[in-house]
Amino acid sequence: MREKKEMNMRHKMSGFLILAIAFIMLFPGTLAAQSKKDVVTLNFTYWGGPYEKPTIEKLIASFEAKYPNIKVQGQHIPADYEAKMSAMVAGNKAPDLGYVRDFMALDFAKQGMLYNIFDMIDKDKSISRDDFIKDFFLYWDKDKSYGMFTAAEAYGLFYNKQAFKEAGLPNLPTKMEDALTWDQLIEIAKKLTIDQNGKNATQPGFDRTKIRQYGIRFDFNQGAYMPLVRSNGGDYVTDDNKFGLAQPAALKVLQNMADLVVKYGVAPSPAEAKALPSTAVSVTTRQSAIIMIGQWVLLDLAQAGVDFGVGVLPNFGKYVTSPGWGTIGIFKTTQHPEESYLFWKWICDPSNSIETHKAGLWMPLMKKYYTDESLVKLWAKGNKAHPDGYVDAFMKPVLTNFKVHPSSYVKNFVLIDALVQPALERMYMGKETAEQAMKNIEPEVNKLIDGKYGK
C-alpha cells in the first residue's frame, strides 16, 4: 500500500514538474506573443535644427502617453535627407510616415506609394478637411492629397530696428495694402547699405567693394523670388505649359532682383552671401539690415534677443506670400495605417505643440488658430518671437493671399530647377541679364515641362 502511495506521489510529482516545465517554457512565449499583438511600433523620420528635434521628441512623448499601445521610433536625419530617404525607400525600408520634400513626395504619391490623406480624414469623425487651411494640402491629382506641410512658414521681411533708426527710416509697412513698391524698396535698401567708411549707397564716395552692412538679403532659390513673381502675375510654369520664368511678368521681377545685386550693390551676390553667416544671424550682426525669408527665422531672432521688426513683402500687383516646402506623408508600405494616421493627426494639431508655434518656428495648420482670437493669442501675439504687426504681415496673408511654391505643384521640378539655378547664378554674377539667362535655358526647360500636379 505504502509503496503504491509513494508511486502515486512520485507520478504526481513528475506530472507536476512536467507541467511546470511546460508552463515555464510556454509562458514567456505567450507573453511575448500577446505584447507583440498589442503594441504597435511606428517608424517616423524627420529633419530639423536643434530646436525642431526636441519639439518632435516632445510630440512623440505626449503621443505615446496618450496611446500607450503605440510606440513611435523617431529617427532624426539632420542632413542629406533626400538621399537617405531615397535609399530607405529603394531598400524597402521606408518609414511608416515621415517628413518628405514636396517634390519628392508628389512623385512618390503619383506612383501610389503614399496614402491619400483625404480618405483617412473623411473616415475620421473627429475632424474634417475644413478644419485645416485648404491651401496647405498638397495635391498630386484632383482631390487627391498625400498630406500637408509640416507647418506653415510664410514669407515676409524681417529687419534690424537699430539699423533703421540709425538710417532715420520709418518701420516697414505691415499691412498688405501698404506694401512697398519695388522702387521704394530700392531707396530704402540704398540708405541701409553702408560701406566700411560709414557711407551709405546714396552718398558720394560710397565704396561698394567694401560693404559692412547690406541693405537687403534674400535666398537665390524659389523661396524669395516666387512670391514676387506670383505677385506680378507670373508663374514658374504657365497654365499653357510654357516656361513661366522666361515670360515678361517673371523676367521683370528677376531683373529687378538682379539689379539689387549687380546694378546697385545693395544685396549680396551668391558668392558674397556664402561668406556671410546664416540669414537670421546676419540680421543680428547687422551684416544685412533686411532679410526676405520664411517665418522660421523668428525663432532665431527671438533667441538672439535682437530688436527686430517684421513687414510684408514688396508688392507687384496682387500681394502673395508662400510657405516652406517640407511636408509629411504616410507610406503605403506601412503595416499600421490607422496608427500612422493617428500620429499624423497628432503632429498637425497645433494644441500639441503650441510652444513651438509660440517660439516662432511654426505656424498652425488649423484654421481656427487664425480666426479665433482666443487661439490667436496663444501663439501670434504677446511674445518676443511675434512682434507688433506680425498678425497683419504674416498671419492674415496666409488666409487670403497664399500661393504654394512651384516645388509643390510643378512636375519635374528638380530637373527644371537644376537648369534654372545655374542660370540665376549667371544672372546674379552679372554675366547675363534675366532675359538672356532664362531664354538661354528655355529650349532645355521646354523638354522637361510636363504640366502641374493636381490638374
Add this chain to the structure above:
Amino acid sequence: MSAANPATLGAKRRDSLVGIVFTLPAILGFVMFSVGPMIASLVLSFTNYSISKPLQFIGASNYRALLTGQDTFFFNSIKVTLLFVLMNVPVCLVTAFLIALLLNSKNIAGRSLFRTIFYIPTIIPIIATAMIFMWMMSPDFGLFNALLKLIGISPSKWIYGEKFVLPSLLLMTAWCSGNIMVVFLAGLQGIPTSLYEAIVVDGGGTFAKFRHVTLPLMTPTIFFNMVMFLISSMQAFLQAYIMTQGGPNNRTNFIVYYLYRNAFEFGDIGKANSLGWILFLIIVAVSALLFWSSKYWVYYGDE
C-alpha cells in the same frame, strides 16, 4: 624526381588548398563587395531604375542620352573633371616630389619634425580640412584675402568665383598631398648611396646627381604615384559635395558628384549607374595609356 609522384602531388594539392583557404576572406570580400555590385550596377545602367517607378530595361538609352548631348550637364561635367585632373596631377606630384627631396636632404635641421608637419594634413579628416579652407577662402573676411590685401593684391573670390574655383580646390588638394610625399620619400631612401658616390668620382655636381641618379631611379615611384593620384582625382567628389555643391555655374560639377546628384537628387539611378561605367571606362583607358607609355620613361633596374 618525376612530378607524377603521388605523394608530392597530394602535398601540392594540399598546399594550394591551404593557400585558397587563407585567401578566401579576401576573395569573398572582393566578390561580394566589388564584383557583385559591379555586375548589378552594369545591369542597372541599362534600366530606367528610379525609386518610385517600376524597373524597365531600356537598352542603351542612358548611354545614348549622355553621349549624344541630350543630357545638358554631362559634357560639362567631363570637361571640368578633366580640367581638374590636368591641373591637379602635375602640380601635386611636382610639389610633393620637391618637398620629399627637401625632406630627404641631410642638411636640414629637424628633419623628422618637418616630415611630421608635412604629413599631418593627410591625417586630418578631409571634411575638417574642407570646412577650414571654406573659411579661409571667404571673399569678405577670409584669411587668404586678408593676406592678399596685406601684399597689395586685389582680393579673389576663391571657391565662390567661376574662374578661381578649380585652382582654389587645387590649392587644398596640394596641401593634403602628404601621402604622395611619403611614398616619394620612401623611394628616395631606397636609392643606393654608392651611385651618388660614383657621380662624385666622375666629377658630377648636385644637378648631375639628380639628373642621372635620382630621377631615373625614381621613375617607378613617380609612375605609381601618378596612376594612383590620377584615379583619385578623376573620382573627385568631396570638394564639390562639401564646398561648392557643383557650383558656381556648374564649374565643379565633377562626374562623381553629378552621378550622386542623378541618383539622389533627380532620382535617376539607372543613369547614375551608366555614368559610373562611363567614368570607369575613361579611367581604364587613361590608365592603359599610362602603362603603355611607361615603357618609354620608367626605368626598372634589371632592364
